[in-house]
Amino acid sequence: MKNVIEVHDLTKQYQNRIVVDHLSFEVKQGEVYGILGHNGAGKTTTIECILGLHRPEKGNATIFGKNACQHRKQLFERIGVQLQSSSYQNNIKVQEVCEETAALYKRPQDYRALLDQFHLSSYDNQFVEKLSGGERQKLSIVIALIPDPQVLFLDELTTGLDVEARREVWETLKTLKQQGMTMILTTHYMEEAQYLCDRVLLLAHGKMVKEGTVDTIIQDSGKPNLEEAYLYYMKEESK
Numbered sequence: 001m002k003n004v005i006e007v008h009d010l011t012k013q014y015q016n017r018i019v020v021d022h023l024s025f026e027v028k029q030g031e032v033y034g035i036l037g038h039n040g041a042g043k044t045t046t047i048e049c050i051l052g053l054h055r056p057e058k059g060n061a062t063i064f065g066k067n068a069c070q071h072r073k074q075l076f077e078r079i080g081v082q083l084q085s086s087s088y089q090n091n092i093k094v095q096e097v098c099e100e101t102a103a104l105y106k107r108p109q110d111y112r113a114l115l116d117q118f119h120l121s122s123y124d125n126q127f128v129e130k131l132s133g134g135e136r137q138k139l140s141i142v143i144a145l146i147p148d149p150q151v152l153f154l155d156e157l158t159t160g161l162d163v164e165a166r167r168e169v170w171e172t173l174k175t176l177k178q179q180g181m182t183m184i185l186t187t188h189y190m191e192e193a194q195y196l197c198d199r200v201l202l203l204a205h206g207k208m209v210k211e212g213t214v215d216t217i218i219q220d221s222g223k224p225n226l227e228e229a230y231l232y233y234m235k236e237e238s239k
């Protein structure tokens with residue numbers, strides 16, 4: 001399988017503090033790749049460097065072989081992004097934000113069908129700021145899918161969702177995965193990583209602690225599940 005994302009020796013610092021530390025990994029076509037790590041581990045910064053939103057001090061990252069800082073326009077149409085920092089303009093309605101997003105792309109998907117799929121159709125006339133946290137998260141997936149992307153970047157997508165909404169999102173992502181969508185996601189929910197990810201990267205203080213399939217990581221740790229394995233590797237790292 002071809003690599004969709006390649007990260008090589010990526011190093012990013014803020015005010016002389018290294019937050020992503022010589023990180024290298026690849027995400028293959030059709031793969032769901034999870035980045036797991038403590039608060040402040042550098043997950044969002046890694047994703048934002050791949051997307052070309054920050055310039056790394058060292059190393060590089062490419063999507064479809066292209067650096068996002070240099071080829072923003074070409075990559076724009078092929079990428080769906082949901083970031084923690086996503087924000088919406090004031091007094092905008094669901095339908096308006098979808099229309100505005102669709103207008104940015106040459107071949108957008110039908111946003112109405114997407115709203116329907118995420119049970120948001122009845123909210124199309126509602127102000128985005130009046131949506132519940134979970135509804136807003138679901139809207140952010142709709143927006144990420146509008147470009148009909150080949151790769152999805154999802155940063156803590158299900159944080160704040162209730163159990164049912166989270167399951168609903170998982171099912172949708174599973175369907176997208178079955179359709180061949182490449183995804184890179186961050187999450188604090190080990191159950192989510194276990195359910196969705198083909199491979200995961202455990203990150204601590206910007207450094208790779210462990211990478212592999214969920215099964216390998218569990219087996220190598222000698223623990224019964226991913227959560228226990230994660231805690232084991234994080235503890236080992238801090239020794």
Ligand SMILES: Nc1ncnc2c1ncn2[C@@H]1O[C@H](COP(=O)(O)OP(=O)(O)OP(=O)(O)O)[C@@H](O)[C@H]1O
Pocket residue numbers: 014015019037038039040041042043044045046
């Ligand atoms: N613009 C910035 N300026 C200075 N420091 C920053 C900036 N952005 C992030 N950091 C710092 O970099 C570190 C990594 O942040 P990052 O958001 O990548 O972590 P994370 O793993 O996504 O955390 P979380 O799980 O809490 O979202 C943190 O210590 C954070 O305070």
